[in-house]
Amino acid sequence: MAQVRLYGSFRRHVDEWQREIDAPTVGDALRALTENNPALHDALFVSAVPDAGCEALRPFVRVIVNGRDAALGDCLATPLEARDEVSVFSPIAGG
Numbered sequence: 611m612a613q614v615r616l617y618g619s620f621r622r623h624v625d626e627w628q629r630e631i632d633a634p635t636v637g638d639a640l641r642a643l644t645e646n647n648p649a650l651h652d653a654l655f656v657s658a659v660p661d662a663g664c665e666a667l668r669p670f671v672r673v674i675v676n677g678r679d680a681a682l683g684d685c686l687a688t689p690l691e692a693r694d695e696v697s698v699f700s701p702i703a704g705g
Contacts, residue, residue: 611630611631611632611692612630612631612632612633612639612690612691612692612693612694612695612696613628613629613630613693613694613695613696614628614629614630614631614639614640614643614696614698615627615628615695615696615697615698616628616643616650616698617697617698617699617700618699618700618701618702619653619700619701620650620653620654620698620700623647623649623650623653624647624650629643631643633690634689634690635686635687635688635689635690636673636675636680636685636686636687636688636690636696637685637686637687638690639690639696640654640655640673640686640698653668653700654667654668654671654698655667655668656668656669663685663686663687664680664681664685664686666686667685667686668701669701670701670702671698671699671700671701672698672699673685673686673696673697673698673699674696674697674698674699675688675690675694675695675696675697676694676695677695
């Protein structure tokens with residue numbers, strides 16, 4: 611199972627900031643994570659159906675798989691394996 615970790619403002623929507631999820635892709639993992647959590651779903655996704663690729667994610671949401679930004683590859687279609695680490699970062703602003 612992949613280890614999925616939430617950072618920043620996403621943590622306020624969950625009791626546990628990390629979970630092991632058995633999913634074939636990043637998109638499937640995020641769907642499983644948000645399935646019964648509409649607030650987290652709305653914080654991550656702009657559309658009701660998170661199958662549209664990276665365009666489905668809110669601007670500036672970053673999903674990192676094993677240290678690599680998923681947007682630089684297959685985004686939500688990025689395949690996951692048992693020992694993968696998925697980190698989801700919220701938007702950060704400042705100056």
